[in-house]
Amino acid sequence: MMNLITKLLTPAPQKFHGVMGIFYYVDDAAEAVTQLRKAGHKDLQVFSPVPHHEIEHALEQGPSLVRWVTFGGGLLGATGGFALCWYSIQSWPMVIGGKELFSIPPFTVIGYESMILLAGLANLLGMLALARLPQLKATAPYDPRFQEDKIGIWVPCGPDANARVEQMLKGQGAEEVQVHG
Amino acid sequence: MSQTTTHAAAHGVADPEKRPITQASLNDDVMKLISLPGKWWWVAFIFDLIVLAVALAAVRNLIVHGWGVSGFMRPVMWAVDITNFVFWVGIAHCGTLVSAVLFLFRSHFRRAVYRIAEAMTVFGVLTAAMFPAIHTGRPWFDYWLFPYPNQRQLWTNVRSPLEWDVFAVNTYLTVSSIFFLVGLIPDVAAVRDRAKHPLMKLIYTLLSFGWTGANFQWKHFYGAYLFFAALATPLVFSVHSVVSWDFAMSQTPGWHSTLFAPYFVAGAIFSGVAMVINLLIPIRKIFKLEHIVTLDHMEKLAKLVLLTSTMVGYSYLTEFFMAWYGPNKAERDLFWFRATGHYWWAFWTMFSCNVIFPLVLWFKPVRRNMGIMFFLCILVNVGMWFERFVIIVTSLTRSFNPATWFYYKMSITEVALIVGSFAWFFMFFLVFVRVLPAFSIAEIKETLPMPRRRDHA
Structure with missing residues (x-):
């Protein structure tokens, strides 16, 4: 029974293409979002334990429908x-x-x-x-630290842009950068 | 589960109120409630279930033998069960006040206490809803209370306040449950990420709806949360107004008054806040959460108790004034009977506990003394239970026709129902504290100063 539940909770590994930057400081994350959007990365996803107004403004999110x-x-x-x-x-x-x-x-x-x-x-x-809930299939790599005190910025991009995005994220103060795909 | 941060903080600072909170330590602090089942929790839970079993035996007697086993006799056919119904709906109201009304007013102190208050709302309505269901005498026909198409085209009487109650209480139960469960989503996701046992992980995964904390999820979450609050606020006032109209729409002396709706709403918030204080005091002490639910938070709740106590006291005095000033002799006699007749002891228990004793809350040292507050809030709830008893029983025993006058005495069956209602409520509450985050991690986190490089530099 427990094996079945464990199997159910362990989804098949998904392949993602992009770069995940993990930040501690809110202002660094907000600035990174602004710079990435200026560089043409509009379909960013930001993960955080609480919503941050600075990041919402940087993402130019409108009110919910x-x-x-x-x-x-x-x-x-x-x-x-x-x-x-x-x-x-x-x-x-x-x-x-x-x-x-x-x-x-x-x-x-x-x-x-x-x-x-x-x-x-x-x-x-x-x-x-x-809010696309319940979310059955992940849309980006997930890290449990996003429920604690870290902010994750997921930048979907092809292999040719990986190095440039990684450099941008590090330059904006990312504590950790993970390249996928 | 890591508790390093908490212990370090606890050892570093002597005053429990001043323990530092960080985003990570908050997760540890709140989740330690879930990770500690404890011997005393089991003792309390098993005792609770034993009491509940006795009450269920009383309910079985009521259903099998009928309401004759209770002290009910014409004309007092509403007594303890409707008293319990109104009392528990009242208890439930505070949760919505704290979570929704104070949310709309941007009152930040609510963040530390609202989850407990919301849980109390849901469990309070679940407790309240049982009493009219049992009181019908034939609970297997309770579905007749709902309007549904049937072959004889029979419909419920939509002009009856009792039918309004069906709509109001069921709407309240549905909306407050949704509000409670939606608010839990981000926090349950945090618990899910730390859960080790596969079954618990499955339960938390289902309850968290696969929440990841993505920006688009937060956007719609708070978009919807605002509307839940905006919908729950008029709902909380309408539900207890509708409950009060169960009485006020009749012509019975002591009931037929336009004062009833605001009077009942103030009373509901009064008893509910007192109950929240009674629940919070042991929890913050046992789990050493004085730095999350501070004395300032408790004092603000105490001020709410004081405010609503004065409103309730004003209502009591207005009722007497109107009875004396108005032209209705039956009304005047009834109020004289309330204060000096057979049930004088119930009336004066009510008046002392709800109006006189809470006056000590004008003094700040009392509001910040948790021992006195705990005792006082128990008295308030005793007083508020008696308020409903006095309203229902005194008016029914002394109606217009003296030939129908009757002295109602409570039987052991009704005592079992009262005690059982508390056991039923605490059964849910004890499980809640054990399995779900009893404090809102996400909302308390929002009150913490966010780390900024420019501040750090």
């Missing part, structure tokens, strides 16, 4: 909640004290809670889809 997915979920939830109230009260009319069947205040509670529920679920699904 997850908000539109969440908005769609909320809209669907509110509409669905009100529709459920409307349909159910029409399908099984319960007249209480001669009051209106279509009563907006109580329907608002159901509509509101449904809006939050579906917006929350959409937010989750949107985040997972956009």
